[in-house]
Amino acid sequence: MSNIPQNLKYTKTHEWVLVNADGTATVGITDYAQDLLGDIVFIQTPDIGNNVKASQDCAVVESVKAASDIYAPIAGTITAGNAALSAEPEIVNKDPFGVGWIFKMSIADKGELDKLLTPKQYADHVASEAH
Amino acid sequence: MGQRTPLYATHVAQHAKMVDFGGWDMPINYGSQIEEHHQVRRDAGMFDVSHMTVLDLRGPRVREFLRYLLANNVDRLKDSGKALYSCMLNERGGVIDDLIVYFMDESWFRMVVNAATRDKDIAWITKQAQAFNVAVTERGELSMIAVQGPNARAKAHQVLGKAAEGALSDIGVFFARTVGEMFVARTGYTGEDGYEIILPATQAVNLWKQLFEAGVKPIGLGARDTLRLEAGMNLYGSDMDETLTPLEAGLAWTVGWNPPERNFIGRAVLDAQRTTPHRQFVGLVLSDKGVLRNHQKVLAGGKEIGEITSGSFSPTLGKAIAFARIDAGVTGECGVDMRGKVLSVTIVKPPFARNGKACV
Incomplete structure (x- = not known):
């Protein structure tokens, strides 16, 4: 069973969202997603200042196995990309919920956060996908 | 099973x-x-x-x-x-x-x-x-x-x-x-x-x-x-x-x-x-970020000249490499259509690495 931290919100496309104290959101991919992808070798983070809609593809993760789009979980403006991923993309495999975060964004509509999956709902989603 | x-x-x-x-x-x-x-x-x-x-x-x-x-x-x-x-x-x-x-x-x-x-x-x-x-x-x-x-x-x-x-x-x-x-x-x-x-x-x-x-x-x-x-x-x-x-x-x-x-x-x-003249089998090396994949199209002079047959990431080189089958006579640089974007690759003669060392 993969790790699903209780303090995060999730998407069906396996992104996680952390709402920061400053009102921004940090986004990454889940432990389940990194395990499915296998060794990650390149990550293209979104450009800062990009305005994105919920479910819009905005980053690409390439593993030895496949290229995978990362979708914005909510609408907002990209405020940061994780610069460490350029030299060490494998940190997403090692610590997907920590130093392996992918980008930060502003939150255009706080109401959209309620549409994201809770840890319990995400765990059910993963269980249904795995079978 | x-x-x-x-x-x-x-x-x-x-x-x-x-x-x-x-x-x-x-x-x-x-x-x-x-x-x-x-x-x-x-x-x-x-x-x-x-x-x-x-x-x-x-x-x-x-x-x-x-x-x-x-x-x-x-x-x-x-x-x-x-x-x-x-x-x-x-x-x-x-x-x-x-x-x-x-x-x-x-x-x-x-x-x-x-x-x-x-x-x-x-x-x-x-x-x-x-x-x-x-x-x-x-x-x-x-x-x-x-x-x-x-x-x-x-x-x-x-x-x-x-x-x-x-x-x-x-x-x-x-x-x-x-x-x-x-x-x-x-x-x-x-x-x-x-x-x-x-x-x-x-x-x-x-x-x-x-x-x-x-x-x-x-x-x-x-x-x-x-x-x-x-x-x-x-x-x-x-x-x-x-x-x-x-x-x-x-x-x-x-x-x-x-x-x-x-x-x-x-x-x-x-x-x-x-x-x-017949199609040639070549090696490709990508210097940009990304991973070459099987079946990606190879392009030169704005037209398709072949396809990648085996593409992956080379851990020894730290770059994407591939085999491709392309038209006769093409050498040097060509392009690969990677998810809608054309990236430049160098045509090389395999192997890319053997006995622990890079060969290209």
């Missing part, structure tokens, strides 16, 4: 991620595919290749038969135990399979063919063998473990014991020797030194465990693919198939052209193609 090798339970116990591979449940990796790749380039790793098919061909006319069956010339095999890599072609010159054939004695050759092509290979070989009275026997009771890497032979000798070390210390490259019940060949699919060991299936788990204790780490099919790609070795079904000749798959070097009077299946087509 697919077919399982005698090592299935051992793989699961070693935390392998199992996948379907040509109808077999095989380990894709035991954790990190990239770490496994480096383990083989830098030290020693082992692969369960028991899904591959071992065939023994026996009869007084077996050499004459193989001279006709295979595109490479078995008359290159003069010493007992010597191995030869060859394509087996249909009448149109298309590749039915690629294989290794070992000369044992004048009435016995051994062949190792791919797992996914087992049924059609056996049907084809058996059909062709009839006219030569050669008996084709599948050795399903045997397993196969490949031990590869700069330290692979030393660690294998440690496990196989003093007697084996004596028998194997001076074994030549692409030679096999019998050690007790084991058939030990100095061959492989990684571009590193090492052995492919064919042994009774009942002994496979024991050898695997002993090799593990000697510091040989288990390696999955994922790393096997990046190792063979770096080493410039083709994969049947991706890089060539029955619709392609060896000349279109970078395998002209494996065709035994001499003597010109040797009649092998597919020869007429190859002889004609040899002197006319």
